[in-house]
Amino acid sequence: MITLDGKRIASAIKSAIKSELEGLPESKRPGLGTILVGDDPASHTYVAGKHRDCAEVGIRSLRVELPASASDREIHAAIDSFNRDPHCTGFIVQLPIPGRESITFLEAIDPEKDCDGLNPINLGHLLLDEHGIYPCTPLAILTLLRSYEIELEGVSVAILGRGITVGRPLAMLLSSHHVNASVSIVHSKTIDPERIIRQADVVIAAVGKKWFLTPSMIKPGATVVDVGLTRVDGKLFGDVDPAVAEVAGALSPVPGGVGPMTRAMLLDNIMQIHRRKMKR
Incomplete structure (x- = not known):
């Protein structure tokens, strides 16, 4: 039986990204933002892992952590802040969001910064077989x-x-x-x-x-x-x-x-957004 070793493949992907970013000044490096709501231990573990991956390859980390009691307005304010932040190449809202449906928050993410690929516009690109950021x-x-x-x-x-x-x-x-x-x-x-x-x-x-x-x-x-x-x-x-x-x-x-492949794809999506931005 073949073991589909995600750690090995993810390591190779991260090594390639690290090599691509080596030598770039801090101001030219992409930045990954995360918005984490609540105290779920698994969500905190996942987000911490994503930021460790960023540190490993040379991607800047931007974090917003909100309590489970945060209002919808506060969550939308955090999303809007990352949408407008030029240092944030792309970002995610960690799911699930306690006690709330995720769709209104996913809709609020700028599709060009949606590195999770879950904004309805990016899902539409997937449905239509068009190039884009995929989940x-x-x-x-x-x-x-x-x-x-x-x-x-x-x-x-x-x-x-x-x-x-x-x-x-x-x-x-x-x-x-x-x-x-x-x-x-x-x-x-x-x-x-x-x-x-x-x-x-x-x-x-x-x-x-x-x-x-x-x-x-x-x-x-x-x-x-x-x-x-x-x-x-x-x-x-x-x-x-x-x-x-x-x-x-x-x-x-x-x-x-x-698991490790999913985190590697998040980094790969960030790099796709970064390369597109650098061509403009």
């Missing part, structure tokens, strides 16, 4: 699969989950004209989901349930990508039962698979 986790999955030369054109892909950060944009990306996979989305209302999963050549699990995908649910030799994370008693678990390794032809580990 980080779908990009991470595609980049990881291509790095290991996993065939996708014409291949049956089952995506488990239909969230806005992974499932739905991933379905658009993999079914686009430059990938050409045949995609099925499996969700809570799908009739006979195990039949669809067992027929798939590639299974991507993004449901957020510990060990949801078991060996009996996949066909021998299938490629399996574990995206979902669940914290149980302080420990992180993926969506895929470890025993799936006995059946799969390729499997991404948790941790060390999609």
Whole structure:
């Protein structure tokens, strides 16, 4: 079985970015902004990791942290501040935002600074097969699969989950004209989901349930990508039962698979925005 080692591929991406930025004065380096609302430990861990990555490659960090009690007006003010800040190349609003729907905040992000690729305009570029900034986790999955030369054109892909950060944009990306996979989305209302999963050549699990995908649910030799994370008693678990390794032809580990690749794609998106800005 092939282990889809996201750490290794992410390290190579970060090394290339670091080399590109070496020698640039501070004023010419891109800056990544983050807006974090609330006290969720996982969100704080994710954001801290993103800023460590920035320090590693030479991207400047800009941070705004707000309490869970922050008003919508305060969150929008933070977004507006980054939209106007010339030192901020791009930024993210860390999701989820406690007690709120995310869409109004994602809509408020300047599409040209939306390094998470979740503003409706950037999602529209993805839908229309146009070049643009795409969501980080779908990009991470595609980049990881291509790095290991996993065939996708014409291949049956089952995506488990239909969230806005992974499932739905991933379905658009993999079914686009430059990938050409045949995609099925499996969700809570799908009739006979195990039949669809067992027929798939590639299974991507993004449901957020510990060990949801078991060996009996996949066909021998299938490629399996574990995206979902669940914290149980302080420990992180993926969506895929470890025993799936006995059946799969390729499997991404948790941790060390999609997670580091997602952070690397955030840096790559920042660099795309930075290069575009430098050409103007």
